Amino acid sequence: MTEIKLTVQAPTLVNRDFVKPTLCGPGPCDVWPSVNEALTKPVISPICDEHFYVLDDIRAGLKYVFQTNCDTVLALSGSGHGGMETVINNLVGPGETLLVAKGGFWCERALEMAKRYGINTITTTVPMNETFSLQQLENELRKHRPTALFIVHGDSSTGTVQNLKGVGELCQRYGTLLLVDTVVSLVGVPFFMDDWKIDAVYTSTQKAFSGPAGISPVAFSDRALNKINNRTHQPPFYFDVKLLSQQWNCYGSTRVYHHTLSSPLLWALRQCLQEVIKETLPRSWARHAATTKHFLKRVEQLSLKTFVPKPEDRLMTVTTVVLPKGYDYLQFSKYMREKYNILIFPGIGQTVGKTLRIGLMGVNSTIQVADAVADAVAGTLIALKKSSL
Amino acid sequence: MTEIKLTVQAPTLVNRDFVKPTLCGPGPCDVWPSVNEALTKPVISPICDEHFYVLDDIRAGLKYVFQTNCDTVLALSGSGHGGMETVINNLVGPGETLLVAKGGFWCERALEMAKRYGINTITTTVPMNETFSLQQLENELRKHRPTALFIVHGDSSTGTVQNLKGVGELCQRYGTLLLVDTVVSLVGVPFFMDDWKIDAVYTSTQKAFSGPAGISPVAFSDRALNKINNRTHQPPFYFDVKLLSQQWNCYGSTRVYHHTLSSPLLWALRQCLQEVIKETLPRSWARHAATTKHFLKRVEQLSLKTFVPKPEDRLMTVTTVVLPKGYDYLQFSKYMREKYNILIFPGIGQTVGKTLRIGLMGVNSTIQVADAVADAVAGTLIALKKSSL
Incomplete structure (x- = not known):
């Protein structure tokens, strides 16, 4: 073994602990x-x-x-x-x-x-x-x-x-x-x-x-x-x-x-x-619809607009929400992660700077998670208004 | 929900227990x-x-x-x-x-x-x-x-x-x-x-x-x-x-x-x-070489031939072993699984009917596993000779 000369020495991979956020972006979602x-x-x-x-x-x-x-x-x-x-x-x-x-x-x-x-x-x-x-x-x-x-x-x-x-x-x-x-x-x-x-x-x-x-x-x-x-x-x-x-x-x-x-x-x-x-498919569909409709109601109560105008066009897994003028989507998402440990996404492609993307899917499609996200959105709206607008 | 008519009803997926064999084929191998x-x-x-x-x-x-x-x-x-x-x-x-x-x-x-x-x-x-x-x-x-x-x-x-x-x-x-x-x-x-x-x-x-x-x-x-x-x-x-x-x-x-x-x-x-x-790469290479060389020695003691004639051409992760005339490779592999709960593979493509493929790799590259496989090969040689040749 002594004669083997390695070109590349072994690196040190540091094991980092991190607190996984609740995954409420457009995916990946939390697992069962x-x-x-x-x-x-x-x-x-x-x-x-x-x-x-x-x-x-x-x-x-x-x-x-x-x-x-x-x-x-x-x-x-x-x-x-x-x-x-x-x-x-x-x-x-x-x-x-x-x-x-x-x-x-x-x-x-x-x-x-x-x-x-x-x-x-x-x-x-x-x-x-x-x-x-x-x-x-x-x-x-x-x-x-x-x-x-x-x-x-x-x-x-x-x-x-x-x-x-x-x-x-x-x-x-x-x-x-x-x-x-x-x-x-x-x-x-x-x-x-x-x-x-x-x-x-x-x-x-x-x-x-x-x-x-x-x-x-x-x-x-x-x-x-x-x-x-x-x-x-x-x-x-x-x-x-x-x-x-x-x-x-x-x-x-x-x-x-x-x-x-x-x-x-x-x-x-x-x-x-x-x-x-x-669960059965019909119940899974009904649960996703109920959760997202509840979330949409909470969002409306915050006077936020949904990105998709027609109710029948709205997806019951990922909701897109428009922030009032002056808010930055990336900053908003980051604050949600840092303050509430909830991960949501800003837009992608054409929707960059136009919408938040909030996923309530699978194991996270519950009224409880929807309320937690809505509460966090409400808190972030206030916090970022006070601090930066 | 009552109005939803499903085309395909939910199947029943039976949860079966099984005893995983020691995976000593050419892969997949057991995991750390x-x-x-x-x-x-x-x-x-x-x-x-x-x-x-x-x-x-x-x-x-x-x-x-x-x-x-x-x-x-x-x-x-x-x-x-x-x-x-x-x-x-x-x-x-x-x-x-x-x-x-x-x-x-x-x-x-x-x-x-x-x-x-x-x-x-x-x-x-x-x-x-x-x-x-x-x-x-x-x-x-x-x-x-x-x-x-x-x-x-x-x-x-x-x-x-x-x-x-x-x-x-x-x-x-x-x-x-x-x-x-x-x-x-x-x-x-x-x-x-x-x-x-x-x-x-x-x-x-x-x-x-x-x-x-x-x-x-x-x-x-x-x-x-x-x-x-x-x-x-x-x-x-x-x-x-x-x-x-x-x-x-x-x-x-x-x-x-x-x-x-x-x-x-x-x-x-x-x-x-x-x-x-x-472990370091040199030690991993040395371990695989030592394990497979030990296994080859055991195989030779059973008067079995290796499929690869030149020692320098032999792979130190997967060993190919030729059975004496009259043995069936598929039957041999099946017996190893059934009797010893060790999974080895017969040939593939051109090597079908010509060799066994035995992998001693990763977590299974140890003298202990090599001996267990060699013992099982020895037992199978005897059992199948008695019963079917």
Whole structure:
């Protein structure tokens, strides 16, 4: 051993203690205690039956939360952005056209991803605190007849929720696949993949699921599967749903190794699904709506305006709140963290300097947390008025 | 709530207890107790200082384990296959040439990935239980002058370790970038990124790191960075090191949000690095060598042959063992699990039906575990001879 000369000496990593704030931004959210516990369950090896049981459980749970009877349902090993890549690159090839309904920040990401694959992109836009009408979408679909339409259900950058009823029918009429981002909506807001005729959907686990980030559930309709089976392009190996669905045994006959899944994230996702199943979806939706409506009432009592004018456009997981003139959004968020140990976010992208983003999701979607955040907002309004305005 | 009609009813997920076997396959490996604990540390939010500290710690630790002073060092949010995609798609564009040194199973994956990006692929081959000579590699480099050479350091499908000393010099001579897979070698086997002039390397955390899968450390040389900054192609957004290095603050001035990292996996990776730092790299390498050499001695005493004939080609993390005629590899592995609760793997790809794959890595790289596995192999040899041969 003495002859080994290291180029780089070992660093010292200091263990710092910190008091975790209550996570009331647009995500990551706090996790269920049972999910935290599930992270430490025994490692499952990809050649063991236990591994297969967990995958099967996750698929069953995901069919429930997506409300789909389709078989191509699995979880991608990556963040929500990995899920976004997956729905795009599996269904739209180079030279094909993707219509992006452009409201907040996340559709910009979809555009960026699509362009890198040589996909033709077209956008249709609404003001960032509004949502799309069926009429506007139909006009664009009729005009371009794109391969797919990408639209965000719940947008954490703007606090809007897009009505999706009827969009699927329009897409089918014009031969277009419907791709939906439900990262910050699923489990918190009603969503019906099959009823709404959605062709591809992805979500994230660190929002209303109250789980850890790093694994992204995705689902594909039979129409989408048909495209996957007949496409002429090939997505990156890592994201290929044709291969992943064999690893996840989506069709009941395959257990083909594709890559090594993350054991703690599988256990955690399974436990998130157990929590939803225990509560039931309708009760989870109702709880999120009740909490956020209560919070909105508290916000109105403080004479604050919500960023999203129409009540029906307001997302029931992340609320966007406009501060009176003179307040600085970043300073406001920092004060909330320092004084009340509550983490909320300022805007992102177009909404920088225009709104606070406050998430009451998953385990934090309770009247108690909503009141604590509202109280802290009230206190911060006073404190920063006195000290700096 | 009564008006909501669900398309899919909630499933029942049965909680099954199982006794985790000792994980002595080629991975995933058992995790350090401290790493299991780290998984449950508080969620860190991407806008908090705590998050930045953890990223900085991880980068410092990774520079140590990769033995590099280069700055483009970070962890990809995905499995080792995500790391493989990243080193390939960041450095080789459509129409450029990738030379793949083809021994075991994993280089097949690299070929498959590269082809999907429109990269020209060339292979040079050795028998699967041997490794490449500098002469063979130089002949190919001289002939093709490829953009990059992809080579596997430790191969878990064959149990070989490739000598890399001198390969970097050859690559530089022919204007080729050197991409190396260290998934099953890093921390278990000596590796010197800078000294060996390696341009891009990735690894995995569920092998000799004894951590959970799902996060893949990668590092790029300054030569590679130059290529990244001047390339004409664009890799997928999710894998783009140009963007990821801004999120990871590789150059000391940026904290740009790219995607939400997995909090438990960040904590776990940081703790894996703490374990290596505590032990030191030279001691970790020495421990793996001592354990595997002891195991090889035990195997020889059982009159079993190792799959890799030359001692210098044998990997010190995963050992491949040939069974006498008449034994079935799958049955043998199953018996080991059922009777001794030790999980070993049969072959994969070309090595199916040719070898057992036994991993003594990370927390399981001890004389005690080596003896337990050797005892179980001895018992299984007798049991299956009596019962079925």
